Amino acid sequence: MTWWMFALLSAAFAGATAILAKIGVQGVSSNLATAIRTGVVLIFAWGIVIANGEARGLSKVSGKTFLFLILSGIATGASWLAYFRALQLGPASKVAPIDKTSLAFTLTLAVVFLKEPLSWKLVLGVVLMIAGALVTII
Secondary structure, eight states, X not given: OXXXXXXXXXXXXXHHHXXXXXXXXXXXXXXXXXXXHHHHHHHHHHHXXXXXXXXXXXXXXXXXXXXXXXXXXXXXXXXXXXHHHHHHHSOHHHHHHHHTTHHHHHHHHHHHHSOOOOOHHHHHHHHHHHHHHXXXXX
């Protein structure tokens, strides 16, 4: 499978996540709901790593890699906590489009820190996606 196939799968699963989470967060604190979800993700991810025999590579992970994965985990946790609270307070049809404006943040960070190229097509696409998100919530 190619990268874009995995990206489409990610989008499909993320779409399902919003609906499942909106239903699941009813009647429970958003923080507890996030903790339950995170526990499931943890078990699922480690299960795949162990099943594929990839756990032995853990000793070869550099300190820099660990640091950035830890920072990524903190950012993910903060994102999930905010996302679940937003789902608890608002409609999924409005929360999800706003959440997807993360693309603009990703683009900016990729250009600044990863020195990825910026093209007018990329900028136009992001502007249109943000405009689309705004149209859905207004």
